[in-house]
Amino acid sequence: MPAKVYIIIYSLYHHIYTLAQEVQKGLVSAGVDAKIFQVPETLSDEILTKMHAPPKPDVPVITVADLSEADGFLFGIPTRFGTMPAQIKAFLDSTGGLWASGALAGKFAGTFFSTASQHGGQxxxxxxxxxxxxxxxxxxxxxxxxxPHLFDNSEVIGGSPYGAGTVANGDGSRQVTNKEKEIAVTQGENFGKIISTYVKGKTAA
Ligand SMILES: Cc1cc2nc3c(=O)[nH]c(=O)nc-3n(C[C@H](O)[C@H](O)[C@H](O)COP(=O)(O)O)c2cc1C
Structure with missing residues (x-):
């Protein structure tokens, strides 16, 4: 059985969703069964309209129960005030039952990001x-x-040793660049290789 990774995102203006699709490509190339989910929205339709949010990404909404099925998770996080948005925090805060039973212990986790500005807190x-x-x-x-794009200072490139990333601009006008997409594929590949090795070892034991 291939390793199973859930890519769990919140993406109001689809930059994170675009990165998630590249991360998924990398995971699949490493032989992983990779699915994209989004966390439940906490904002009202009225507020979303005022924020000029486009329709949600066409991916299922994750439930806490889904988490037990996967071997690992890559969280796609659009920065809010230098940290995760309330939507992701609300979802993670609802995992208390899994914490109590140790259901997620030993599973793998990584993160990727989007900020408006280069120094916005990835x-x-x-x-x-x-x-x-x-x-x-x-x-x-x-x-x-x-x-290698993480060493390239010739242009704005999101991401860091902590994960892939993009820089969206304050109005969301900057789109994910090819170099940022390539970094996201690398993250998926690397995460996929590590988790596949672990799952194969566990199956063989
Ligand atoms: C309430 C709020 C707070 C934000 N805080 C930050 C921030 O601290 N740093 C930053 O660079 N961008 C910040 N942003 C911009 C978002 O990070 C940006 O819209 C997001 O990364 C775009 O990703 P998405 O298209 O997937 O939604 C903020 C946006 C909102 C709505």
Whole structure:
């Protein structure tokens, strides 16, 4: 059985959704069964309209019960005030039952990001997810400098050793670039290789 990874996103203006599709390509190329989900929305339709939000990404809404099925998770997080949005926090805060039973202990986790600006907090967003993984006993997998575009200072390129990323601009007008997409594929591939090795080892034992 291939390893199973759920890519869990919140994406108001689809930058994270675009990155998630690239991460999924990388995971699939590593032989992983990879599905994209989104967390439940907490904002009203009225507020979403005022925020000029387009229709939601065409992916299922994750439930807490779904989490037990996967071997690992890659969370796609659009930064809010340097950390995760309330929608992702609300979902993670609803995993108390899984924490109590240790259901997520030993599963793998990683993160990728979108910010409006280059210095808007991609790395602080990463740090502030790690407490959840630590409390659940999950294994955090960073990206490292595994894609050469992370050394490229010739243009704006989102991402960091903590995960792939994009820089959306304050009005969302900047689209995910090819280099950012390639970094996202690398993250999926690397995460996929690690988790596949682990799942194969567990099956053989
Ligand atoms: C309430 C709010 C807070 C935000 N805080 C930040 C921030 O701290 N740093 C930043 O660079 N961008 C910030 N942004 C911009 C979002 O990160 C950006 O819209 C998002 O990454 C785009 O991803 P998406 O298209 O997947 O929704 C904020 C946006 C909102 C609505």
């Amino acid at each position: 790395e602080t967003t990463a740090f502030t997810t790690v407490t959840y993984f630590a409390h659940h006993g999950m294994i955090y997998v960073p990206l490292g400098f595994s894609n």
